[in-house]
Amino acid sequence: MCIYCAKHHWSDECLQYRTLSARKQVLKESCFRCLKVGHKTAECKKNKVCVYCGERNSHHRSLCPKRFKSSESSVHLTEELPMTQKGDIPEENVLVSSGEMVLMQTAKTEVKGAKSDRHRVVRMLLDSGSQRSYVSEALARKLNLKQEGKEEINVMTFDSDKSKVVKTKISTMELKLKPGDYMTISVNIVPVISGNIQRKPMKGLSENANHLLKSVDLADDIAEDSELCQIDLLIGNDYYLDIVLSQKLEVQPGLYLLSSKFGWILTGRTQEGVHDRNDVNMLIMTYGTKFNEITAFVSTDDCLTKVPDLEDFWKIESIGINDCPTLSSDENAMSAFKNTLQFSDGRYQVKWPWKDDSQDLPINRQLAMGRLRSTIARMKDKPELMIKYDSVIQDQLTKGIIEKVNARTGKMIHYLPHHAVITPLKTTTKLRVVYDASATFRSCDKSLNESLYRGPVMLHDLCGMLLRFRVHNIAVVADIEKAFFQIGLQPSDRDVTRFLWIKDCDKPVVNKDTIEENSFCRVPFGVISSPFLLGATIESHLDSYECELSEKIRVIYT
Structure with missing residues (x-):
């Protein structure tokens, strides 16, 4: 039985909790070597070897950093490394960027199928960099969306000079706007848009900024604590300009309110007042000497011993469409x-x-x-x-x-x-x-x-x-x-x-x-x-x- 979702499969094959950060959130006080509660990882007496990377007494095979991604995507803060326990020293050093939080354009509203009575309140992501709008298969089943056709999409990803063909189903759904009207859109159904994403509370806002945020009707609420949520709907550039209006308010340098038919969207960047030692914002490299403190480097070229594999960065920036949405033959x-x-x-x-x-x-x-x-x-x-x-x-x-x-x-x-x-x-x-x-x-x-x-x-x-x-x-x-x-x-x-x-x-x-x-x-x-x-x-x-x-x-x- 899977330790994470309690279903009948191996823990390292859990599809509900795919990333290291999501799995460690489930484990909480458990040991990361044997997954049992009652002792810390440093006190574990189990003599285990990871079948994926071959390391001994380091981690359980479902938590192998070489086999599984640290995280998939984030709405308010992208975290590409798992949270570490207080007092734990990471196994490898990480050079990280400075403590800047970037807020994506998100909104919450009621959605329903164009030809069904089922409706759900979902959080959507507005992305003008995507040519199409997408809905996850899970939400499509909940709304009982009817297939209205099939379409082959040519996807061109980063660091690639060739397009890849992805076959998707087409359906229509309705979005509830702030006045109470509904807007009909056409969407492509994909297996997943993103996995569990992490939202973080706002820090370091001025008094005037807080007063402004409380006086407007926001399209999405502001997280009070760190939380995990899921994106099941992505609005691309085909409908982006139909939703986002021309008004823009500057909350503070780098942070803005965009007017939309769902309400005001809070987006941009902000410097956090206090940097959490256990926060890791962006992985740059994992080579060199161990560091206990989070350190920001102006230039890292001189200390790089190996060219980092940038493919992982391109995957994290993708919208959730894989090269092949089905499982491999293995x-x-x-x-x-x-x-x-x-x-x-x-x-x-x-x-x-x-x-x-x-x-x-x-x-x-x-x-x-x-x-x-x-x-x-x-x-x-x-x-x-x-x-x-x-x-x-x-x-x-x-x-x-x-x-x-x-x-x-x-x-x-x-x-x-x-x-x-x-x-x-x-x-x-x-x-x-x-x-x-x-x-x-x-x-x-x-x-x-x-x-x-x-x-x-x-x-x-x-x-x-x-x-x-x-x-x-x-x-x-x-x-x-x-x-x-x-x-x-x-x-x-x-x-x-x-x-x-x-x-x-x-x-x-x-x-x-x-x-x-x-x-x-x-x-x-x-x-x-x-x-x-x-x-x-x-x-x-x-x-x-x-x-x-x-x-x-x-x-x-x-």
């Missing part, structure tokens, strides 16, 4: 694995990580039959090889690795051609039966490997493994016997691993009466997803034990 494979993993009869049972178009997998029995004839023909003059080949299959049948198929059942049926690989110098398995999951009968057909996600590579850096191997005086090497066959395959996915073999090796004739069908009960070697399923199962098993031994095994294994 994320889909991992999600499918965790949603379908079972443990029964003393063995982990997995399913194949299918792609969406997996229903096109053909019944290639004719191909398997032709390959079997070729295999038998090559072994006719080598009866000892034929006997060894048959003994391997019969041994797998006895051990429950494969099972006989008596009838054609199942939603998808697919056959795996196979052949022998002989290694005479090998001391253990001199003959191995290899299954070809990439075989196709026609060019238009799909193979099993083409219908499955490969999955993320679970084996970690080989250099690190070799270095850990040389740390101690004595090294011990172990191997799991037939590791793939230790992982069970759920019955619903077994029919795509069928293969043909002859009933009697003394009569090597291939026809419909002399062959039998078998299918795998375990994960076979030769399928593109098999290495991922093995590695992910081992990782999942180690994760189920919160003990020092499991962490030691993880370090050795990874």
